[in-house]
Each structure stands twice: as structure tokens, then as C-alpha cells.
Amino acid sequence: MPAIDVAGEFETIQRLLKPLAHPEWARGLADDVAALPSRPGHDLILTKDAIVEGVHFLPDDPLDTVAQKLLRVNLSDLAAKGAEPFGYLLACCWSERCGWPEREAFVAGLRRDQAIFDISLLGGDTVKTPGPASFSATMMGWAPSGAAVSRAGARPGDLVFVTGTIGDGWLGLQAAQATLTLEPERMDALEAAYRTPMPRVEFAPVVLGLATASADVSDGLLADAAHIAEASGVC
Structure with a gap:
């Protein structure tokens, strides 16, 4: 083109x-530029x-x-x-x-x-x-105001929760590259997880109300859990 x-x-x-x-x-x-109005209390x-x-x-x-x-x-x-x-x-x-x-x-x-x-x-x-x-x-x-959850609030004994299915995006990449073979329906679902991953926006209020620390899982569960632990000074 x-x-x-x-x-x-x-x-x-x-x-x-x-x-x-x-x-x-x-x-x-x-x-x-864009001009954004302020939002009181946020x-x-x-x-x-x-x-x-x-x-x-x-x-x-x-x-x-x-x-x-x-x-x-x-x-x-x-x-x-x-x-x-x-x-x-x-x-x-x-x-x-x-x-x-x-x-x-x-x-x-x-x-x-x-x-x-x-x-x-x-x-x-x-x-x-x-x-x-x-x-x-x-x-x-x-x-x-002041409520956005950071990585730095975790404490020993906190429970760890994850939304979604860890690893589907990586498997979807393998499917897209034809290095993974499964039934067609599963292949389609995995490729969708790789190409158009679904952000868990519906959990934002839950995070705001319950989480002491949080992060998007982009580097892998263990790596991002370690990032939270390091930022929180608990490792």
C-alpha cells in the first residue's frame, strides 16, 4: 500500500x-492542546x-x-x-x-x-x-481524591486475588503463530485473548473499596506480585 x-x-x-x-x-x-474541566473531589x-x-x-x-x-x-x-x-x-x-x-x-x-x-x-x-x-x-x-490504589500498600498476610485467566494471552500468541494446536473454538478464544484482551474495568470499584495494593498483570503473575512486594517493602 x-x-x-x-x-x-x-x-x-x-x-x-x-x-x-x-x-x-x-x-x-x-x-x-485539550482543555479538561476539573472534577471536584477527584x-x-x-x-x-x-x-x-x-x-x-x-x-x-x-x-x-x-x-x-x-x-x-x-x-x-x-x-x-x-x-x-x-x-x-x-x-x-x-x-x-x-x-x-x-x-x-x-x-x-x-x-x-x-x-x-x-x-x-x-x-x-x-x-x-x-x-x-x-x-x-x-x-x-x-x-x-487520595483513593487511587498504588502498588505500595501491601502488608504481610494480605490475600492475593487475580481476575481473569492468567496465560491466555501468551497461549493466544502461540495460536496466532500456529505453534499451538487445539480445538477450533479454544483456538479462537485464545487468539481473542491475545489480540483484544479484556480490561477488568468492572472491578475498578472493588479495587477501590477493598485492595491495599494492586497492579495490572502485564509481566506475569509472579513478576508483578514481586513488583508489588518490592514497592510495599515486604520482600
């Missing part, structure tokens, strides 16, 4: 991304994750699912803090293979998850790169 010139980057913003923007706060994606909670072709997603992964994965890994971080998401900043580094149809597919994935998770695009940037495609998002949410 032929590369898009600089004028095409502005067209990408105007035709594809502007319809996703918050009607007030994003300023029509025509400014260099802290603004922010997180940022990036995904890179060949590292976090396969070169032939559908770009709509790549967009969903980008939003969801960020949403998962907010959920682990007990925060309620509302919007995000987006940076797209399009590779040479990312022509107009690929960009449309990516934006379709964003649109799908904006509807699912009730979030809006607030701003960002879009550029071309001669290297692999990469995308990053800064997700924003609200939590009651």
Missing part, C-alpha cells in the same frame, strides 16, 4: 480521527502504554484489533488503580504498509472500543515512519 504524504496526515486527522474526538474538550483536534489519573509491531503485535494482525489492544492495555492499568476512564491522547507512527484502508481499519477499532468503554479521543499526533508501526495512548480517568 503506498505511503501517505504529510497532507495525508492532516486528512487522517480530519476525516478519520476528528469524529472520535470529544465534542468540547478536544477542541475539534484543531488546537495543540484526582486525575493518567497512564501511558505503547505497542510496537513485531514486539507487541504481529505484522499481519488486523489493525482494528491492534487499536483495541492499545486502548485495552491502558484501560487495564486504570482499572487496577480503581479509576474511571473518560478519554485518551493518541500517537500513531504509521509504517509504509499503513495506507488509507489500514488507517480506516485502525480507527474502526478505536471507535468500537470507545463505544464499549465510554471514552473519547482528546488529542494526539500522527506521523509516518520507515520502520515498524507503533502506537501509544495516554489514558485518563478519575478517582476520588
Whole structure:
């Protein structure tokens, strides 16, 4: 697919991304900033994750699912803090293979998850790169003042709880690479867990009310439990 010139980057913003923007706060994606109203009694909670072709997603992964994965890994971080998401900043580094149809597919994935998770695009940037495609998002949410759960509150004797099924994403990668063979239904479910992992946003209020410490499991259960223990000074 032929590369898009600089004028095409502005067209990408105007035709594809502007319809996703918050009607007030994003300023029509025509400014260099977004302007967010404060929310009395709440802290603004922010997180940022990036995904890179060949590292976090396969070169032939559908770009709509790549967009969903980008939003969801960020949403998962907010959920682990007990925060309620509302919007995000987006940076797209399009590779040479990312022509107009690929960009449309990516934006379709964003649109799908904006509807699912009730979030809006607030701003960002879009550029071309001669290297692999990469995308990053800064997700924003609200939590009651001083209540966002950190990694540093664990104490000896605390119970450890995990949501979801640990390892499905890794198995899904093996399935997508055809190095794992199971019945078709199971393969489809595992590939979905790899391509579009479900953030546990419904557990955010539970985390806020019960957890002494929490973290999104991204490096593996034992590694992330160790991160919590180290941050809490209990190891």
C-alpha cells in the first residue's frame, strides 16, 4: 500500500480521527492542546502504554484489533488503580504498509472500543515512519481524591486475588503463530485473548473499596506480585 504524504496526515486527522474526538474538550483536534474541566473531589489519573509491531503485535494482525489492544492495555492499568476512564491522547507512527484502508481499519477499532468503554479521543499526533508501526495512548480517568490504589500498600498476610485467566494471552500468541494446536473454538478464544484482551474495568470499584495494593498483570503473575512486594517493602 503506498505511503501517505504529510497532507495525508492532516486528512487522517480530519476525516478519520476528528469524529472520535470529544465534542468540547478536544477542541475539534484543531488546537495543540485539550482543555479538561476539573472534577471536584477527584484526582486525575493518567497512564501511558505503547505497542510496537513485531514486539507487541504481529505484522499481519488486523489493525482494528491492534487499536483495541492499545486502548485495552491502558484501560487495564486504570482499572487496577480503581479509576474511571473518560478519554485518551493518541500517537500513531504509521509504517509504509499503513495506507488509507489500514488507517480506516485502525480507527474502526478505536471507535468500537470507545463505544464499549465510554471514552473519547482528546488529542494526539500522527506521523509516518520507515520502520515498524507503533502506537501509544495516554489514558485518563478519575478517582476520588487520595483513593487511587498504588502498588505500595501491601502488608504481610494480605490475600492475593487475580481476575481473569492468567496465560491466555501468551497461549493466544502461540495460536496466532500456529505453534499451538487445539480445538477450533479454544483456538479462537485464545487468539481473542491475545489480540483484544479484556480490561477488568468492572472491578475498578472493588479495587477501590477493598485492595491495599494492586497492579495490572502485564509481566506475569509472579513478576508483578514481586513488583508489588518490592514497592510495599515486604520482600
